[in-house]
Amino acid sequence: MLTAFTGKFGKLTESLDVLIAFFVVAILGMIIIPLPSFLLDFMLVVNIALSITILLLTLFSKSVLEFSTFPTLLLITTMFRLALNISSTRLILTVGEAGSVIDTFANFVAGNNIVVGAVIFIIIVIIQLMVVTNGASRVSEVSARFTLDAMPGKQMSIDADLNSGLIDEDTAKKRRSDLERETQFFGAMDGASKFVKGDAIAGIIITVINLIGGIVIHTVQSDMGFLEALNQFGKLTIGDGLVSQIPSLLISVASGILVTRSGSSTGFGTVVGKELFSSPKVMMMLASILILFAIIPGFPTLPFLVLGLAAGVSGYLTMENEKKQQAEDKTDEMKSQTALRTRQEKNEEESITSFQVDPISVEIGYGLIPIADETKDNNLMDHISIIRKQSSHELGILLSPIRIRDNLQLKANDYLIKIKGNTVAKGELFLDKFLIVDPGETDFDFDGILTKEPAFGLDAMWVNESDKEAADLRGYTVVEPLTVLVTHLKETLYKSSYELLGRQEVKQLLEGIKDKYGVVIDELIPDILRLGEVQKVLQNLLKENIPINDLVTILETLADYGNTTKEAELLTEYVRQSLSRTVVKPHLDDNGVLQVVTILPDTEEMISRSIQKSSAGSIPVLQPEMVTKLFDSITATHNQLVMRGVPHVLLSSPKIRPALKNLISYNFPDLAVLSLNEVPNDVVIESVGMIES
Template identity: 80%
Template sequence: MSTAFWGKLEKITGSLDVIVAFFVMAILAMIIIPLPSGLLDLMLVINIALSITILLLTLFTKNVLEFSTFPTILLITTMFRLALNISSTRLILTEGEAGAVIETFANFVAGSNFVVGAVIFIIIVIIQMMVVTNGSSRVSEVSARFTLDAMPGKQMAIDADLNSGLINEEQAKKRRSDLERETQFFGAMDGASKFVKGDAMAGIIITVINLIGGVAIHSLQNGMPIMEALMTFGKLTIGDGLVSQIPSLLISVASGILVTRSGSLKGFGSSMGEELFGSSKVMMMLSVILLLFAIMPGFPTIPFLLLGVLSGAAGYLLMENEKSQKTNQKAKEMRSMAAQRTKSEKTVDESVASFQVDPISIEIGYGLIPIADENQDNNLMSHITTIRKQSAHELGILLSPIRIRDNLQLKANDYVIKIKGNVIARGELYLDKYMIVDPGETEFDFDGIPTKEPAFGLDAMWVNESDREAADLRGYTVVDPITVLVTHLKETIYKSSYELLGRQEVKQLLEGIKDKYGVVIDELIPDILRLGEVQKVLQNLLKENIPINDLVTILETLADYGNTTKDSEMLTEYVRQALKRTVVKPYLNEQDVLQVVTILPDTEELITRSIQKSSAGSIPILQPDTVTKIFDSITAIHNQLSARGIPHVLLASPKVRPALKNLLTYNFPDLAVVSLNEVPNDVPIETVGMIEG
């Protein structure tokens, strides 16, 4: 039931923009359409509640960006108050009454003498205009000017932190965005504060109009005695003014609090308490001064004595707290020094080893620690062993041990997969739930947590175990949490396999087959190619999802062509041609036909003429509009064939293939590019599309 409630609440909050639009239109309608007294009372209460909410929000706001919509809210609330003023004025002048709220304010403040209420009203308006609003306007103006002047320096500081590695690109983008939003906020506040000042002036004018108009209309037209009319409409207009100006004063105070706040990690109350009453010396001196006032003749003894004792007690507690902090700090420094001495006694080898990152590792939040328990039958370690065997069989690489660590900085249900210390993938697991994957429907008929399947990005949902059987019967794919993580890990390893293949791993592969195929290894390394050159060819193959488990064929091909060229890209092409059946096998359809997308001859000729070599390999240097046309054509054909479930590859000439693949790598990473020399003679070819440039 609670899940359904929160789901409905999310739908309502998702439509807030429509609700706000109707609210603004209602404000404009209130200016024209008369409101009954009951509805006016409701609107006045909403106005008071809204102003109190805004004031409380500013007290708990840590940074102005947490309430960046305040200038716009200031305009809307000002218009709301003015619309209420007009509606109440209409009721006062036409019916001689304006509802219970205004009457209650008038009786509570003015009592039987409306002059007292008028004096209080004038004092509130003066405080708002001359003190709060005037000061807030000046602070907003100066803050906007200083923030704008400091913007280039702050941007340079962000760039310096980014270049030095103190922050990453995402953090730099966020800081730049926050800086821009802060400048826009103070600029908007500089103008928005004028709304409040204008509101106060309009309140005075409307109050005078209410008083004069009410007395004139009801004394001259309705025959009411002038003194009675003055007393009646004096109280009503003062009540109306107070109901309007008190919320206005609250919002003016909120505006002043917000623009005078400096950046803080805590709310206003916490910061003020620590800064104003955080010094034991100040509190003890205050206690002495108050006690002196308490014993001086003529001064009230009890208030000064009470505050003096309380200040002294607070100062004593602060002194004890400072002593405790100093003791803890000294103990911490001693522990740190001891740890430094212990660390310096370690050998250099141990220190160097501890600094090296793992080739592949998994970090889990504390809520996922049970899946790493080796005492359980279905644990992550057993699955990792299976993945390493599958990788060796399917890809031909030997994975280093995969380390599992708990990371308290992660959320309880989060995990990250790292390759050489860098986060490559991340996800979220719920050990007490099951993931159901969308079978093609637009919505899930279960109460759960919407998510994305991390390995393939499919729509999914975490549901309770009680819904598992029902989801299975409905045709959903039901996956347990550990399988979700294992599948994600396997896909990440396969996509990053070339990064995991270093020289040490290549040496282990060669040593594994040396007893049986030592001749080709001795011929190839180091007389023809170095170990690093062989590694680059193997990495190039893995980049294009070609397994290297036929290592003998790869090495023999390199031995055949290694004396002719040392270019790793050319050597890779020779190896691909030798592994032609392995290259095309994943892309054959059920009838063992290779369905290909060809390239218009003129386009292929253009690409051939524009190929240039670089340290990163061959790449065609084309005009941007030409590249865009090629990409658009590939996108249209690739999406159409993928939607129909047709496996396909892009067929190119041997000269163009490596450069074309490099061009398409980032935009079409899953599109295979093969050359005519890589298609076995006995494999039928069927053309299913053509790329135009």
């Protein structure tokens, strides 16, 4: 039977939305449709029970968020009381009675003296209107303002805890949601408290109308004497006012309790008990003062003596509990120290990771914090997830998680991109503006902030949103602030990908394909090459923008040539030749033609004779004037082809390719150097220039 009742109650709670909707509509109906006295009695009892329930809920709630519907509930209960007032007024003025509840309140409180009842009613209204409601309204107003002002700081604190690892993403989302709900609650309470004040004023007006209207109507229409009408309608009016204002006072008190509460993990009574009676010194002094009053002639002895003895006993018990708690705390501390010593080695090992730098991190000024808000549809975290997926498909690497931190030492709109704790890129964003990139004109005809596009170094300008459409129509490339940062981050990560590929990352890549290609891995590592030697080859490939997503071909090539040489540079050249189509593909034009800049044979011979090996790789040791002439020739040819929009690479013999790339990598980082062995036989080669020295 209990199970059946529980199931029916669960279905009832699921239909609460419909029931509440009917209740609100019924309130409006009560204003129009006359209620019989027995139904009015039932509704008045419901009103009293509802107000007591709300008061008790506020006393036992731990925070305002546990009763976030209170502002809306305050409006509904106010309308309910006013509807009951109208219904009772209709009965009083038409039939001269308003049910047993109002009559009972009138006789119980006022007795046979109408003046006493009227005075009590006025006192209740004054207490509610001038003390409770006025104070609660002021507290709500101040709390709403302070909560709104503190919101950015609390948001930054949540982000700082998330970035430092003190909380996880789910906890951070919950805290942000609670912060937003708390702000909305105090804002709603600021307005909702006006309902209670208006209800009190309306109660006074309705009471006066009941009294005057009832006397006038029944003395004129029913031939009732003035004193008789005053006695009858005075009692009914006082009873009606008390039945209405007492529940209103309870809800006003509940409102004041709720908005004046500070956050705690326990109910109001538990907190008060701990804070009010927790000091044994205070309780002993209170006991002494009360007993002193008890022995002074003229003061009532018994009340002061009983309370004084109770305070003394309470102080003594509190003192004993403190001593016991101190002893337990000391024992727990000794146990903790013992456990700490036994775990010292483990804790030392765990603490090592706490001060290690993040592989990748983005630090933003406080003005850019909104772009990291995960509650928004378009946020930095979502874009970072996309970048990590793209890197795995396009480069074949698994990027480490990217840490986002707010840095108060940065300017509001600045950001830094760090690789292993070192700043490798930085920029500036304006969240209220758009970046327009120069389409080739000499200047910008807009009122904005001149800058450089951070990812590619192009001339650009930050303009207001009002100029966005005009810039788009004139052919400028218009970029949103978040896209600027994401593009810069992606380009930086791609250029630094070889730095991010450590032994641990290589091991993860190998483990990812081991189930399907375990044979080649078992053959290669560790019998032919060590993990670190494989890592060096993969880093060399990434350094020249060659993806390593064809990991099987790379490993098979290393297995083929690893027995003949362990030199990473030479092994890289073998791998490049095996990946020839992958190497050449990005440099083909729309017709599939590879346009190359060749090197004069005499210059190639000169470079070949001067190559020297070092730990950093091969490099030609040339005379300074020869290097200058070589660089000038490359610069002239390269710039000319760039201006013409011709995609091209530098083509050399296999013997000098790595040395030549090392030589020009600093001055021409984006100029690819390919060898003849890396070009497939079916690819058409077209010479567009020649380098000489």
